Amino acid sequence: MSGARERILGRLRSPTPASSGAPASEADVTLGKRIDAHYAQWRALGDASPAARVDAFETALTAAHAEVIRASAGEWPAQLARSIANAGVRRLLLDTRRAEGAALAAALPAAVEPVAFARPIETWKAELFDTVEAGFTVARSGIAATGTLIVCPDRGSPRTMSLAPPLHIALVYAETLHRDLHEAMQVERWRDGMPTNLVLVSGPSKTSDIQQTLAYGAHGPRRLWVVIVTDEVHSHGAQR
Incomplete structure (x- = not known):
């Protein structure tokens, strides 16, 4: 020994x-x-076409109990806003400093209130957990083989936005889908400097007990919606 x-x-x-x-x-x-x-x-x-990668991505997400919405760049804000209202969401966390957050906020009906994460969590923790039903984030990229979102939280969209509300809504652009984690690490050159907090999300939060009974939402959102923007190249993530 x-x-x-x-x-x-x-x-x-x-x-x-x-x-x-x-x-x-x-x-x-x-x-x-x-x-x-x-x-x-x-x-x-x-070597697959972008459409084939999107198909693989959606198949893996669906198998993990996520819900997928495909939409064009021009249509996704209105399409998603309707889905949010139909789901009964009344308060939605989002970052309007991002172009995507601003576009979604503008499309929301009056019954849905956009909420910014602009205060220290200690000052509104009860409000956040009791009254905010959904959080909207923009993924950095995705992994087609496993249906995984690569999320890079920042000051305007901290990890809490995708973790605390019972519904996490993530937007990802089709052209950012990598084949697998290996390709994502190489193409995005993680070795040259990874963000301090890079999160991989594969489906809603789930856990199981000793009898292997699967439960959703024990440690995070019970539901995950993924909006795949499927058309032309975008300058996504731009700040206003």
């Missing part, structure tokens, strides 16, 4: 290839090849 302990401590104390400038070890190369091989199972999506 002491020999194993010393070997582990010795590896921790030794300089890493990145810090010493030494080439990667055979084990590191082998691990990299195993990771590449794992993600190769979705390689067909790498």
Whole structure:
């Protein structure tokens, strides 16, 4: 046991290839090849058309009990606003400093109040959890193979917006869909500097007990709507 302990401590104390400038070890190369091989199972999506990636994305989301809305850039605000009103939502968290948040706020009927996350949570926690039925966020990108949203919370759209309300509504642009996590990391160059808080969302919050009885909403939203904007390239995420 002491020999194993010393070997582990010795590896921790030794300089890493990145810090010493030494080439990667055979084990590191082998691990990299195993990771590449794992993600190769979705390689067909790498050459798929944008429409095929959207289809795969929607299939995976639906399997995870999310609800999907496909819409064009010009139609999604009105289409989503109608769905929100029909669902009985009366207070909606969103960031109107984003172009998408402003567009949705303008399309909401009078019965739905847009609410900004502009106060410290300590000052309105009860109000947030008791009266806000939904939160709207814009995903940075998505993963077609697994139906996963890549969300990068910021000051205007903190993690609470997608976590506290019982309904999380996320908008994602079709052209941002990656084949898999491996491709997302490479294309977005995460190694060059990941955001401090990058969240992967695959379906509504769910958990199970010791009898494997599945329950939704125990640790987050019970429902997830994903709006896929399917047409031309956008300058999404722009601030007003």
